Amino acid sequence: MEQHREHRQSHPATDFTALLAALRASAAQRDREGGHAAREKQWIADAGLLTLAVPREFGGIGARWTDIYDTIRQLARVDSALAHLLGFTCLQVVSVDLWGNLQQRERYLRGTVEHRWWWGNAVNPLDTRLMAVATGDGGYVLDGRKGFCSGTRGSQMMTVSAHDPATGKPVFAVVPTARDGITVHDDWDPIGQRQTDSGSVSFAQVRVAPAEVLTRPDTPHASLRTLISQQVLISLFVGIAQGALDEARVYVNAHGRPWINGDVAKATDDPYLLQRFGEMRVQSVSAEALAVRAAHALDDAWQRGSSLDAETRAHVALATSEAKTVAHRAALDAGEKLFDACGARATRAALALDRFWRNARVHTLHDPLDYRVRDVGRYALCGTLPDVSLYT
Structure with a gap:
Protein backbone atom coordinates (compact mmCIF):
# COMPACT_ATOMS: atom_id res chain seq x y z
CA MET A 1 0.00 0.00 0.00
CA GLU A 2 2.95 2.36 0.51
CA GLN A 3 3.43 2.78 -3.20
CA HIS A 4 -0.25 3.63 -3.66
CA ARG A 5 -0.18 6.11 -0.77
CA GLU A 6 2.72 7.95 -2.37
CA HIS A 7 0.76 8.12 -5.61
CA ARG A 8 -2.26 9.64 -3.94
CA GLN A 9 -0.16 12.22 -2.11
CA SER A 10 1.36 13.32 -5.42
CA HIS A 11 -2.03 14.64 -6.58
CA PRO A 12 -3.12 17.04 -3.81
CA ALA A 13 -5.61 18.79 -6.12
CA THR A 14 -7.38 15.49 -6.64
CA ASP A 15 -6.97 13.88 -3.22
CA PHE A 16 -8.53 10.41 -3.20
CA THR A 17 -10.65 11.09 -0.13
CA ALA A 18 -11.93 14.32 -1.67
CA LEU A 19 -12.64 12.46 -4.91
CA LEU A 20 -14.74 9.89 -3.07
CA ALA A 21 -16.68 12.62 -1.28
CA ALA A 22 -17.36 14.46 -4.54
CA LEU A 23 -18.58 11.30 -6.28
CA ARG A 24 -20.82 10.38 -3.35
CA ALA A 25 -22.37 13.86 -3.32
CA SER A 26 -23.70 13.49 -6.86
CA ALA A 27 -24.19 9.71 -7.02
CA ALA A 28 -27.96 9.66 -6.40
CA GLN A 29 -28.71 12.36 -8.94
CA ARG A 30 -26.46 10.84 -11.58
CA ASP A 31 -28.03 7.44 -11.01
CA ARG A 32 -31.46 8.90 -11.70
CA GLU A 33 -30.29 10.73 -14.81
CA GLY A 34 -28.03 8.05 -16.27
CA GLY A 35 -26.00 9.14 -19.28
CA HIS A 36 -22.28 9.76 -19.52
CA ALA A 37 -20.36 11.02 -16.48
CA ALA A 38 -17.73 12.99 -18.40
CA ARG A 39 -16.93 15.39 -15.56
CA GLU A 40 -16.54 12.65 -12.98
CA LYS A 41 -14.42 10.54 -15.32
CA GLN A 42 -12.16 13.55 -15.76
CA TRP A 43 -11.79 13.76 -11.99
CA ILE A 44 -10.69 10.13 -11.90
CA ALA A 45 -8.21 10.72 -14.72
CA ASP A 46 -6.89 13.83 -12.98
CA ALA A 47 -6.26 11.72 -9.88
CA GLY A 48 -3.86 9.58 -11.94
CA LEU A 49 -5.87 6.40 -11.39
CA LEU A 50 -5.90 5.37 -15.06
CA THR A 51 -2.27 4.25 -14.78
CA LEU A 52 -2.70 1.98 -11.75
CA ALA A 53 -2.19 -1.22 -13.79
CA VAL A 54 0.46 0.17 -16.15
CA PRO A 55 3.87 -1.31 -15.23
CA ARG A 56 6.51 1.09 -13.95
CA GLU A 57 8.79 0.36 -16.90
CA PHE A 58 6.24 2.15 -19.09
CA GLY A 59 5.80 5.08 -16.70
CA GLY A 60 2.78 3.76 -14.79
CA ILE A 61 2.18 3.17 -11.11
CA GLY A 62 2.57 -0.60 -11.39
CA ALA A 63 0.36 -1.15 -8.34
CA ARG A 64 -0.17 -4.61 -6.93
CA TRP A 65 -3.55 -6.18 -7.57
CA THR A 66 -4.41 -5.95 -3.90
CA ASP A 67 -4.05 -2.17 -4.10
CA ILE A 68 -5.89 -1.87 -7.41
CA TYR A 69 -8.86 -3.80 -6.06
CA ASP A 70 -8.81 -1.79 -2.83
CA THR A 71 -9.15 1.37 -4.92
CA ILE A 72 -12.02 -0.12 -6.94
CA ARG A 73 -13.81 -1.24 -3.76
CA GLN A 74 -13.56 2.24 -2.26
CA LEU A 75 -14.92 3.82 -5.43
CA ALA A 76 -17.73 1.26 -5.57
CA ARG A 77 -18.83 2.19 -2.04
CA VAL A 78 -19.91 5.57 -3.40
CA ASP A 79 -20.42 4.86 -7.12
CA SER A 80 -20.20 1.34 -8.49
CA ALA A 81 -20.73 2.50 -12.10
CA LEU A 82 -17.61 4.65 -12.13
CA ALA A 83 -15.70 1.99 -10.20
CA HIS A 84 -16.68 -0.40 -13.01
CA LEU A 85 -15.24 2.01 -15.59
CA LEU A 86 -11.93 2.28 -13.76
CA GLY A 87 -11.77 -1.47 -13.21
CA PHE A 88 -12.40 -2.19 -16.86
CA THR A 89 -9.81 0.35 -17.99
CA CYS A 90 -7.32 -1.54 -15.79
CA LEU A 91 -8.52 -4.78 -17.41
CA GLN A 92 -7.88 -3.56 -20.96
CA VAL A 93 -4.47 -2.23 -19.93
CA VAL A 94 -3.54 -5.63 -18.54
CA SER A 95 -4.86 -7.29 -21.69
CA VAL A 96 -2.20 -5.42 -23.67
CA ASP A 97 0.39 -6.19 -21.01
CA LEU A 98 -0.39 -9.93 -21.19
CA TRP A 99 -1.07 -10.38 -24.90
CA GLY A 100 0.95 -7.62 -26.56
CA ASN A 101 4.49 -7.81 -27.92
CA LEU A 102 7.14 -5.39 -26.71
CA GLN A 103 6.34 -2.79 -29.35
CA GLN A 104 2.61 -2.94 -28.58
CA ARG A 105 3.22 -2.70 -24.85
CA GLU A 106 5.48 0.31 -25.37
CA ARG A 107 2.96 1.99 -27.66
CA TYR A 108 -0.24 1.38 -25.74
CA LEU A 109 0.90 1.24 -22.13
CA ARG A 110 3.10 4.30 -22.36
CA GLY A 111 0.38 5.96 -24.40
CA THR A 112 -2.07 5.40 -21.53
CA VAL A 113 0.29 7.28 -19.23
CA GLU A 114 1.13 10.10 -21.63
CA HIS A 115 -2.38 10.66 -23.01
CA ARG A 116 -4.47 9.50 -20.02
CA TRP A 117 -6.54 7.18 -22.15
CA TRP A 118 -9.79 5.69 -20.98
CA TRP A 119 -10.16 2.21 -22.46
CA GLY A 120 -13.33 0.63 -23.78
CA ASN A 121 -14.08 -3.07 -23.81
CA ALA A 122 -15.52 -4.83 -26.87
CA VAL A 123 -14.27 -8.30 -25.94
CA ASN A 124 -17.59 -9.86 -24.81
CA PRO A 125 -16.73 -13.54 -25.44
CA LEU A 126 -20.32 -14.75 -25.86
CA ASP A 127 -21.17 -12.21 -28.57
CA THR A 128 -19.83 -13.60 -31.85
CA ARG A 129 -21.63 -11.22 -34.22
CA LEU A 130 -18.44 -9.29 -35.04
CA MET A 131 -16.54 -10.84 -37.95
CA ALA A 132 -12.81 -10.45 -38.67
CA VAL A 133 -11.78 -11.15 -42.27
CA ALA A 134 -8.04 -11.54 -42.85
CA THR A 135 -6.48 -9.14 -45.36
CA GLY A 136 -3.49 -11.33 -46.16
CA ASP A 137 -0.87 -9.09 -44.59
CA GLY A 138 -1.56 -10.03 -40.97
CA GLY A 139 -4.33 -7.49 -40.58
CA TYR A 140 -8.12 -7.78 -40.61
CA VAL A 141 -11.30 -5.97 -41.58
CA LEU A 142 -14.02 -5.90 -38.91
CA ASP A 143 -17.72 -6.00 -39.71
CA GLY A 144 -20.60 -6.49 -37.30
CA ARG A 145 -21.64 -5.52 -33.82
CA LYS A 146 -20.70 -6.10 -30.19
CA GLY A 147 -22.91 -5.72 -27.12
CA PHE A 148 -22.19 -4.97 -23.44
CA CYS A 149 -19.16 -2.86 -24.42
CA SER A 150 -18.31 -1.33 -21.06
CA GLY A 151 -16.60 2.03 -21.10
CA THR A 152 -16.64 2.54 -24.86
CA ARG A 153 -18.50 5.85 -24.79
CA GLY A 154 -15.96 8.54 -23.97
CA SER A 155 -13.00 6.19 -24.40
CA GLN A 156 -9.97 6.85 -26.55
CA MET A 157 -8.83 3.26 -27.10
CA MET A 158 -10.65 -0.05 -27.28
CA THR A 159 -9.81 -3.74 -27.09
CA VAL A 160 -11.83 -5.88 -29.48
CA SER A 161 -12.49 -9.57 -30.04
CA ALA A 162 -13.98 -10.82 -33.29
CA HIS A 163 -14.71 -14.14 -34.97
CA ASP A 164 -12.53 -15.23 -37.89
CA PRO A 165 -14.86 -17.33 -40.08
CA ALA A 166 -11.91 -18.83 -41.98
CA THR A 167 -10.25 -20.35 -38.90
CA GLY A 168 -13.16 -20.43 -36.46
CA LYS A 169 -10.94 -18.75 -33.88
CA PRO A 170 -11.20 -15.41 -32.10
CA VAL A 171 -9.10 -12.43 -33.12
CA PHE A 172 -8.02 -9.83 -30.56
CA ALA A 173 -6.91 -6.31 -31.37
CA VAL A 174 -6.50 -2.74 -30.15
CA VAL A 175 -8.15 0.08 -32.11
CA PRO A 176 -8.76 3.79 -31.50
CA THR A 177 -12.41 4.30 -30.59
CA ALA A 178 -12.69 7.22 -33.04
CA ARG A 179 -11.52 5.19 -36.06
CA ASP A 180 -13.63 5.52 -39.20
CA GLY A 181 -16.32 2.88 -39.35
CA ILE A 182 -16.71 2.53 -35.56
CA THR A 183 -20.00 3.73 -34.08
CA VAL A 184 -20.57 3.71 -30.34
CA HIS A 185 -24.29 3.50 -29.69
CA ASP A 186 -25.95 5.19 -26.74
CA ASP A 187 -28.31 2.26 -26.12
CA TRP A 188 -27.43 1.26 -22.55
CA ASP A 189 -30.67 1.54 -20.55
CA PRO A 190 -30.59 -0.91 -17.61
CA ILE A 191 -32.17 -0.71 -14.17
CA GLY A 192 -28.73 -0.26 -12.59
CA GLN A 193 -25.10 0.54 -13.40
CA ARG A 194 -26.51 3.32 -15.55
CA GLN A 195 -23.26 5.23 -16.10
CA THR A 196 -20.97 2.39 -17.23
CA ASP A 197 -21.17 3.47 -20.90
CA SER A 198 -21.89 -0.18 -21.75
CA GLY A 199 -23.86 0.17 -24.95
CA SER A 200 -23.25 -1.63 -28.20
CA VAL A 201 -20.62 -0.82 -30.81
CA SER A 202 -20.93 -1.42 -34.55
CA PHE A 203 -18.04 -1.86 -36.97
CA ALA A 204 -18.38 -1.16 -40.70
CA GLN A 205 -15.35 -2.18 -42.76
CA VAL A 206 -12.97 -1.20 -39.96
CA ARG A 207 -9.34 -1.81 -40.91
CA VAL A 208 -7.08 -3.38 -38.28
CA ALA A 209 -3.38 -3.13 -39.03
CA PRO A 210 -1.07 -6.08 -38.33
CA ALA A 211 0.63 -4.07 -35.57
CA GLU A 212 -2.73 -3.73 -33.79
CA VAL A 213 -3.44 -7.46 -33.59
CA LEU A 214 -2.80 -9.03 -30.18
CA THR A 215 -1.65 -12.62 -29.76
CA ARG A 216 -3.16 -14.46 -26.80
CA PRO A 217 -0.62 -17.04 -25.54
CA ASP A 218 -1.96 -20.36 -24.32
CA THR A 219 -0.25 -20.22 -20.92
CA PRO A 220 -1.47 -20.17 -17.32
CA HIS A 221 -0.07 -16.65 -16.90
CA ALA A 222 -1.86 -15.25 -19.95
CA SER A 223 -5.12 -16.85 -18.79
Whole structure:
Protein backbone atom coordinates (compact mmCIF):
# COMPACT_ATOMS: atom_id res chain seq x y z
CA MET A 1 0.00 0.00 0.00
CA GLU A 2 2.95 2.36 0.51
CA GLN A 3 3.43 2.78 -3.20
CA HIS A 4 -0.25 3.63 -3.66
CA ARG A 5 -0.18 6.11 -0.77
CA GLU A 6 2.72 7.95 -2.37
CA HIS A 7 0.76 8.12 -5.61
CA ARG A 8 -2.26 9.64 -3.94
CA GLN A 9 -0.16 12.22 -2.11
CA SER A 10 1.36 13.32 -5.42
CA HIS A 11 -2.03 14.64 -6.58
CA PRO A 12 -3.12 17.04 -3.81
CA ALA A 13 -5.61 18.79 -6.12
CA THR A 14 -7.38 15.49 -6.64
CA ASP A 15 -6.97 13.88 -3.22
CA PHE A 16 -8.53 10.41 -3.20
CA THR A 17 -10.65 11.09 -0.13
CA ALA A 18 -11.93 14.32 -1.67
CA LEU A 19 -12.64 12.46 -4.91
CA LEU A 20 -14.74 9.89 -3.07
CA ALA A 21 -16.68 12.62 -1.28
CA ALA A 22 -17.36 14.46 -4.54
CA LEU A 23 -18.58 11.30 -6.28
CA ARG A 24 -20.82 10.38 -3.35
CA ALA A 25 -22.37 13.86 -3.32
CA SER A 26 -23.70 13.49 -6.86
CA ALA A 27 -24.19 9.71 -7.02
CA ALA A 28 -27.96 9.66 -6.40
CA GLN A 29 -28.71 12.36 -8.94
CA ARG A 30 -26.46 10.84 -11.58
CA ASP A 31 -28.03 7.44 -11.01
CA ARG A 32 -31.46 8.90 -11.70
CA GLU A 33 -30.29 10.73 -14.81
CA GLY A 34 -28.03 8.05 -16.27
CA GLY A 35 -26.00 9.14 -19.28
CA HIS A 36 -22.28 9.76 -19.52
CA ALA A 37 -20.36 11.02 -16.48
CA ALA A 38 -17.73 12.99 -18.40
CA ARG A 39 -16.93 15.39 -15.56
CA GLU A 40 -16.54 12.65 -12.98
CA LYS A 41 -14.42 10.54 -15.32
CA GLN A 42 -12.16 13.55 -15.76
CA TRP A 43 -11.79 13.76 -11.99
CA ILE A 44 -10.69 10.13 -11.90
CA ALA A 45 -8.21 10.72 -14.72
CA ASP A 46 -6.89 13.83 -12.98
CA ALA A 47 -6.26 11.72 -9.88
CA GLY A 48 -3.86 9.58 -11.94
CA LEU A 49 -5.87 6.40 -11.39
CA LEU A 50 -5.90 5.37 -15.06
CA THR A 51 -2.27 4.25 -14.78
CA LEU A 52 -2.70 1.98 -11.75
CA ALA A 53 -2.19 -1.22 -13.79
CA VAL A 54 0.46 0.17 -16.15
CA PRO A 55 3.87 -1.31 -15.23
CA ARG A 56 6.51 1.09 -13.95
CA GLU A 57 8.79 0.36 -16.90
CA PHE A 58 6.24 2.15 -19.09
CA GLY A 59 5.80 5.08 -16.70
CA GLY A 60 2.78 3.76 -14.79
CA ILE A 61 2.18 3.17 -11.11
CA GLY A 62 2.57 -0.60 -11.39
CA ALA A 63 0.36 -1.15 -8.34
CA ARG A 64 -0.17 -4.61 -6.93
CA TRP A 65 -3.55 -6.18 -7.57
CA THR A 66 -4.41 -5.95 -3.90
CA ASP A 67 -4.05 -2.17 -4.10
CA ILE A 68 -5.89 -1.87 -7.41
CA TYR A 69 -8.86 -3.80 -6.06
CA ASP A 70 -8.81 -1.79 -2.83
CA THR A 71 -9.15 1.37 -4.92
CA ILE A 72 -12.02 -0.12 -6.94
CA ARG A 73 -13.81 -1.24 -3.76
CA GLN A 74 -13.56 2.24 -2.26
CA LEU A 75 -14.92 3.82 -5.43
CA ALA A 76 -17.73 1.26 -5.57
CA ARG A 77 -18.83 2.19 -2.04
CA VAL A 78 -19.91 5.57 -3.40
CA ASP A 79 -20.42 4.86 -7.12
CA SER A 80 -20.20 1.34 -8.49
CA ALA A 81 -20.73 2.50 -12.10
CA LEU A 82 -17.61 4.65 -12.13
CA ALA A 83 -15.70 1.99 -10.20
CA HIS A 84 -16.68 -0.40 -13.01
CA LEU A 85 -15.24 2.01 -15.59
CA LEU A 86 -11.93 2.28 -13.76
CA GLY A 87 -11.77 -1.47 -13.21
CA PHE A 88 -12.40 -2.19 -16.86
CA THR A 89 -9.81 0.35 -17.99
CA CYS A 90 -7.32 -1.54 -15.79
CA LEU A 91 -8.52 -4.78 -17.41
CA GLN A 92 -7.88 -3.56 -20.96
CA VAL A 93 -4.47 -2.23 -19.93
CA VAL A 94 -3.54 -5.63 -18.54
CA SER A 95 -4.86 -7.29 -21.69
CA VAL A 96 -2.20 -5.42 -23.67
CA ASP A 97 0.39 -6.19 -21.01
CA LEU A 98 -0.39 -9.93 -21.19
CA TRP A 99 -1.07 -10.38 -24.90
CA GLY A 100 0.95 -7.62 -26.56
CA ASN A 101 4.49 -7.81 -27.92
CA LEU A 102 7.14 -5.39 -26.71
CA GLN A 103 6.34 -2.79 -29.35
CA GLN A 104 2.61 -2.94 -28.58
CA ARG A 105 3.22 -2.70 -24.85
CA GLU A 106 5.48 0.31 -25.37
CA ARG A 107 2.96 1.99 -27.66
CA TYR A 108 -0.24 1.38 -25.74
CA LEU A 109 0.90 1.24 -22.13
CA ARG A 110 3.10 4.30 -22.36
CA GLY A 111 0.38 5.96 -24.40
CA THR A 112 -2.07 5.40 -21.53
CA VAL A 113 0.29 7.28 -19.23
CA GLU A 114 1.13 10.10 -21.63
CA HIS A 115 -2.38 10.66 -23.01
CA ARG A 116 -4.47 9.50 -20.02
CA TRP A 117 -6.54 7.18 -22.15
CA TRP A 118 -9.79 5.69 -20.98
CA TRP A 119 -10.16 2.21 -22.46
CA GLY A 120 -13.33 0.63 -23.78
CA ASN A 121 -14.08 -3.07 -23.81
CA ALA A 122 -15.52 -4.83 -26.87
CA VAL A 123 -14.27 -8.30 -25.94
CA ASN A 124 -17.59 -9.86 -24.81
CA PRO A 125 -16.73 -13.54 -25.44
CA LEU A 126 -20.32 -14.75 -25.86
CA ASP A 127 -21.17 -12.21 -28.57
CA THR A 128 -19.83 -13.60 -31.85
CA ARG A 129 -21.63 -11.22 -34.22
CA LEU A 130 -18.44 -9.29 -35.04
CA MET A 131 -16.54 -10.84 -37.95
CA ALA A 132 -12.81 -10.45 -38.67
CA VAL A 133 -11.78 -11.15 -42.27
CA ALA A 134 -8.04 -11.54 -42.85
CA THR A 135 -6.48 -9.14 -45.36
CA GLY A 136 -3.49 -11.33 -46.16
CA ASP A 137 -0.87 -9.09 -44.59
CA GLY A 138 -1.56 -10.03 -40.97
CA GLY A 139 -4.33 -7.49 -40.58
CA TYR A 140 -8.12 -7.78 -40.61
CA VAL A 141 -11.30 -5.97 -41.58
CA LEU A 142 -14.02 -5.90 -38.91
CA ASP A 143 -17.72 -6.00 -39.71
CA GLY A 144 -20.60 -6.49 -37.30
CA ARG A 145 -21.64 -5.52 -33.82
CA LYS A 146 -20.70 -6.10 -30.19
CA GLY A 147 -22.91 -5.72 -27.12
CA PHE A 148 -22.19 -4.97 -23.44
CA CYS A 149 -19.16 -2.86 -24.42
CA SER A 150 -18.31 -1.33 -21.06
CA GLY A 151 -16.60 2.03 -21.10
CA THR A 152 -16.64 2.54 -24.86
CA ARG A 153 -18.50 5.85 -24.79
CA GLY A 154 -15.96 8.54 -23.97
CA SER A 155 -13.00 6.19 -24.40
CA GLN A 156 -9.97 6.85 -26.55
CA MET A 157 -8.83 3.26 -27.10
CA MET A 158 -10.65 -0.05 -27.28
CA THR A 159 -9.81 -3.74 -27.09
CA VAL A 160 -11.83 -5.88 -29.48
CA SER A 161 -12.49 -9.57 -30.04
CA ALA A 162 -13.98 -10.82 -33.29
CA HIS A 163 -14.71 -14.14 -34.97
CA ASP A 164 -12.53 -15.23 -37.89
CA PRO A 165 -14.86 -17.33 -40.08
CA ALA A 166 -11.91 -18.83 -41.98
CA THR A 167 -10.25 -20.35 -38.90
CA GLY A 168 -13.16 -20.43 -36.46
CA LYS A 169 -10.94 -18.75 -33.88
CA PRO A 170 -11.20 -15.41 -32.10
CA VAL A 171 -9.10 -12.43 -33.12
CA PHE A 172 -8.02 -9.83 -30.56
CA ALA A 173 -6.91 -6.31 -31.37
CA VAL A 174 -6.50 -2.74 -30.15
CA VAL A 175 -8.15 0.08 -32.11
CA PRO A 176 -8.76 3.79 -31.50
CA THR A 177 -12.41 4.30 -30.59
CA ALA A 178 -12.69 7.22 -33.04
CA ARG A 179 -11.52 5.19 -36.06
CA ASP A 180 -13.63 5.52 -39.20
CA GLY A 181 -16.32 2.88 -39.35
CA ILE A 182 -16.71 2.53 -35.56
CA THR A 183 -20.00 3.73 -34.08
CA VAL A 184 -20.57 3.71 -30.34
CA HIS A 185 -24.29 3.50 -29.69
CA ASP A 186 -25.95 5.19 -26.74
CA ASP A 187 -28.31 2.26 -26.12
CA TRP A 188 -27.43 1.26 -22.55
CA ASP A 189 -30.67 1.54 -20.55
CA PRO A 190 -30.59 -0.91 -17.61
CA ILE A 191 -32.17 -0.71 -14.17
CA GLY A 192 -28.73 -0.26 -12.59
CA GLN A 193 -25.10 0.54 -13.40
CA ARG A 194 -26.51 3.32 -15.55
CA GLN A 195 -23.26 5.23 -16.10
CA THR A 196 -20.97 2.39 -17.23
CA ASP A 197 -21.17 3.47 -20.90
CA SER A 198 -21.89 -0.18 -21.75
CA GLY A 199 -23.86 0.17 -24.95
CA SER A 200 -23.25 -1.63 -28.20
CA VAL A 201 -20.62 -0.82 -30.81
CA SER A 202 -20.93 -1.42 -34.55
CA PHE A 203 -18.04 -1.86 -36.97
CA ALA A 204 -18.38 -1.16 -40.70
CA GLN A 205 -15.35 -2.18 -42.76
CA VAL A 206 -12.97 -1.20 -39.96
CA ARG A 207 -9.34 -1.81 -40.91
CA VAL A 208 -7.08 -3.38 -38.28
CA ALA A 209 -3.38 -3.13 -39.03
CA PRO A 210 -1.07 -6.08 -38.33
CA ALA A 211 0.63 -4.07 -35.57
CA GLU A 212 -2.73 -3.73 -33.79
CA VAL A 213 -3.44 -7.46 -33.59
CA LEU A 214 -2.80 -9.03 -30.18
CA THR A 215 -1.65 -12.62 -29.76
CA ARG A 216 -3.16 -14.46 -26.80
CA PRO A 217 -0.62 -17.04 -25.54
CA ASP A 218 -1.96 -20.36 -24.32
CA THR A 219 -0.25 -20.22 -20.92
CA PRO A 220 -1.47 -20.17 -17.32
CA HIS A 221 -0.07 -16.65 -16.90
CA ALA A 222 -1.86 -15.25 -19.95
CA SER A 223 -5.12 -16.85 -18.79
CA LEU A 224 -5.01 -14.78 -15.60
CA ARG A 225 -6.85 -12.06 -17.52
CA THR A 226 -10.12 -13.92 -16.88
CA LEU A 227 -9.49 -13.96 -13.13
CA ILE A 228 -8.43 -10.31 -13.14
CA SER A 229 -11.79 -9.52 -14.75
CA GLN A 230 -13.69 -11.62 -12.21
CA GLN A 231 -11.94 -9.94 -9.31
CA VAL A 232 -12.93 -6.53 -10.67
CA LEU A 233 -16.53 -7.69 -10.32
CA ILE A 234 -15.89 -9.03 -6.83
CA SER A 235 -14.52 -5.63 -5.84
CA LEU A 236 -17.66 -3.97 -7.16
CA PHE A 237 -19.92 -6.35 -5.22
CA VAL A 238 -18.01 -5.80 -1.98
CA GLY A 239 -18.04 -2.04 -2.48
CA ILE A 240 -21.79 -2.07 -3.12
CA ALA A 241 -22.40 -4.05 0.10
CA GLN A 242 -20.20 -1.67 2.08
CA GLY A 243 -21.81 1.38 0.49
CA ALA A 244 -25.31 0.16 1.31
CA LEU A 245 -24.25 -0.33 4.93
CA ASP A 246 -22.69 3.15 4.99
CA GLU A 247 -25.86 4.81 3.68
CA ALA A 248 -28.10 2.83 6.03
CA ARG A 249 -25.97 3.87 9.00
CA VAL A 250 -26.09 7.54 8.04
CA TYR A 251 -29.82 7.47 7.41
CA VAL A 252 -30.81 5.66 10.59
CA ASN A 253 -28.61 7.84 12.79
CA ALA A 254 -30.12 10.96 11.24
CA HIS A 255 -33.74 9.94 10.71
CA GLY A 256 -34.40 6.65 12.49
CA ARG A 257 -37.47 6.41 14.72
CA PRO A 258 -38.16 3.73 17.34
CA TRP A 259 -40.98 1.32 16.51
CA ILE A 260 -44.14 1.87 18.54
CA ASN A 261 -43.90 -1.57 20.16
CA GLY A 262 -40.14 -1.51 20.56
CA ASP A 263 -40.05 -0.20 24.14
CA VAL A 264 -36.87 1.81 23.40
CA ALA A 265 -36.27 5.55 23.38
CA LYS A 266 -34.09 5.61 20.26
CA ALA A 267 -34.08 3.61 17.06
CA THR A 268 -30.41 2.85 17.57
CA ASP A 269 -31.30 0.97 20.77
CA ASP A 270 -33.74 -1.38 19.02
CA PRO A 271 -32.33 -4.94 19.37
CA TYR A 272 -33.79 -6.05 16.03
CA LEU A 273 -32.26 -3.09 14.24
CA LEU A 274 -28.92 -3.81 15.88
CA GLN A 275 -29.19 -7.41 14.75
CA ARG A 276 -29.90 -6.29 11.17
CA PHE A 277 -26.88 -4.00 11.11
CA GLY A 278 -24.79 -6.74 12.67
CA GLU A 279 -25.78 -9.15 9.91
CA MET A 280 -25.00 -6.60 7.19
CA ARG A 281 -21.63 -5.92 8.77
CA VAL A 282 -20.75 -9.61 9.06
CA GLN A 283 -21.64 -10.19 5.42
CA SER A 284 -19.67 -7.22 4.14
CA VAL A 285 -16.51 -7.93 6.13
CA SER A 286 -16.68 -11.62 5.19
CA ALA A 287 -16.96 -10.70 1.53
CA GLU A 288 -14.07 -8.25 1.82
CA ALA A 289 -11.89 -10.80 3.61
CA LEU A 290 -12.40 -13.39 0.87
CA ALA A 291 -11.86 -10.71 -1.81
CA VAL A 292 -8.55 -9.70 -0.26
CA ARG A 293 -7.55 -13.36 0.08
CA ALA A 294 -8.28 -13.94 -3.61
CA ALA A 295 -6.40 -10.79 -4.59
CA HIS A 296 -3.32 -11.94 -2.65
CA ALA A 297 -3.49 -15.29 -4.46
CA LEU A 298 -3.70 -13.45 -7.78
CA ASP A 299 -0.78 -11.20 -6.83
CA ASP A 300 1.35 -14.24 -6.05
CA ALA A 301 0.43 -15.91 -9.33
CA TRP A 302 1.04 -12.70 -11.26
CA GLN A 303 4.52 -12.31 -9.83
CA ARG A 304 5.46 -15.81 -11.04
CA GLY A 305 5.10 -14.73 -14.66
CA SER A 306 5.90 -17.40 -17.22
CA SER A 307 6.79 -19.87 -14.45
CA LEU A 308 3.18 -19.97 -13.23
CA ASP A 309 1.88 -23.54 -13.36
CA ALA A 310 -1.67 -24.70 -14.10
CA GLU A 311 -2.36 -25.99 -10.59
CA THR A 312 -1.41 -22.72 -8.90
CA ARG A 313 -3.53 -20.86 -11.40
CA ALA A 314 -6.46 -23.19 -10.65
CA HIS A 315 -6.18 -22.42 -6.94
CA VAL A 316 -6.50 -18.71 -7.78
CA ALA A 317 -9.62 -19.56 -9.78
CA LEU A 318 -11.04 -21.43 -6.79
CA ALA A 319 -10.34 -18.54 -4.41
CA THR A 320 -11.93 -16.19 -6.93
CA SER A 321 -15.12 -18.28 -7.14
CA GLU A 322 -15.32 -18.55 -3.36
CA ALA A 323 -14.97 -14.79 -2.98
CA LYS A 324 -17.43 -14.02 -5.77
CA THR A 325 -20.09 -16.28 -4.29
CA VAL A 326 -20.01 -14.50 -0.93
CA ALA A 327 -19.65 -11.01 -2.45
CA HIS A 328 -22.54 -11.63 -4.85
CA ARG A 329 -24.86 -12.53 -1.99
CA ALA A 330 -23.60 -9.75 0.26
CA ALA A 331 -24.27 -7.05 -2.35
CA LEU A 332 -27.83 -8.19 -3.03
CA ASP A 333 -28.67 -8.76 0.64
CA ALA A 334 -27.28 -5.41 1.76
CA GLY A 335 -29.20 -3.60 -0.95
CA GLU A 336 -32.42 -5.16 0.33
CA LYS A 337 -31.73 -5.03 4.07
CA LEU A 338 -30.94 -1.34 3.77
CA PHE A 339 -34.69 -0.69 3.46
CA ASP A 340 -35.59 -3.01 6.32
CA ALA A 341 -33.21 -0.96 8.44
CA CYS A 342 -34.23 2.49 7.20
CA GLY A 343 -37.99 2.08 6.82
CA ALA A 344 -40.65 3.39 4.46
CA ARG A 345 -39.43 7.00 4.31
CA ALA A 346 -36.14 5.80 2.84
CA THR A 347 -37.95 4.76 -0.34
CA ARG A 348 -38.27 8.41 -1.39
CA ALA A 349 -37.15 8.48 -5.01
CA ALA A 350 -34.86 11.49 -4.56
CA LEU A 351 -32.64 9.49 -2.21
CA ALA A 352 -32.12 6.74 -4.80
CA LEU A 353 -31.16 4.31 -2.06
CA ASP A 354 -32.46 1.52 -4.25
CA ARG A 355 -29.44 2.06 -6.51
CA PHE A 356 -27.35 -0.33 -4.42
CA TRP A 357 -29.70 -3.25 -5.02
CA ARG A 358 -30.27 -2.29 -8.67
CA ASN A 359 -26.55 -1.97 -9.34
CA ALA A 360 -25.89 -5.29 -7.63
CA ARG A 361 -28.73 -7.01 -9.47
CA VAL A 362 -27.45 -5.90 -12.87
CA HIS A 363 -23.85 -6.84 -12.17
CA THR A 364 -24.52 -10.17 -10.46
CA LEU A 365 -26.12 -11.43 -13.69
CA HIS A 366 -22.71 -11.34 -15.41
CA ASP A 367 -22.40 -15.11 -15.08
CA PRO A 368 -24.54 -17.66 -13.17
CA LEU A 369 -23.74 -18.05 -9.48
CA ASP A 370 -24.93 -21.67 -9.54
CA TYR A 371 -21.98 -22.75 -11.66
CA ARG A 372 -19.51 -21.07 -9.31
CA VAL A 373 -20.98 -22.86 -6.34
CA ARG A 374 -20.82 -26.09 -8.37
CA ASP A 375 -17.09 -25.56 -8.97
CA VAL A 376 -16.48 -24.89 -5.28
CA GLY A 377 -18.57 -27.94 -4.39
CA ARG A 378 -16.54 -30.16 -6.72
CA TYR A 379 -13.38 -29.10 -4.95
CA ALA A 380 -14.92 -29.48 -1.48
CA LEU A 381 -16.22 -32.96 -2.20
CA CYS A 382 -13.86 -34.42 -4.80
CA GLY A 383 -10.75 -32.22 -4.68
CA THR A 384 -11.27 -31.21 -8.32
CA LEU A 385 -9.93 -27.76 -9.16
CA PRO A 386 -11.74 -25.48 -11.67
CA ASP A 387 -10.84 -25.73 -15.33
CA VAL A 388 -9.81 -22.69 -17.35
CA SER A 389 -12.86 -21.23 -19.09
CA LEU A 390 -14.24 -17.90 -20.27
CA TYR A 391 -15.33 -17.17 -16.70
CA THR A 392 -12.97 -19.17 -14.43
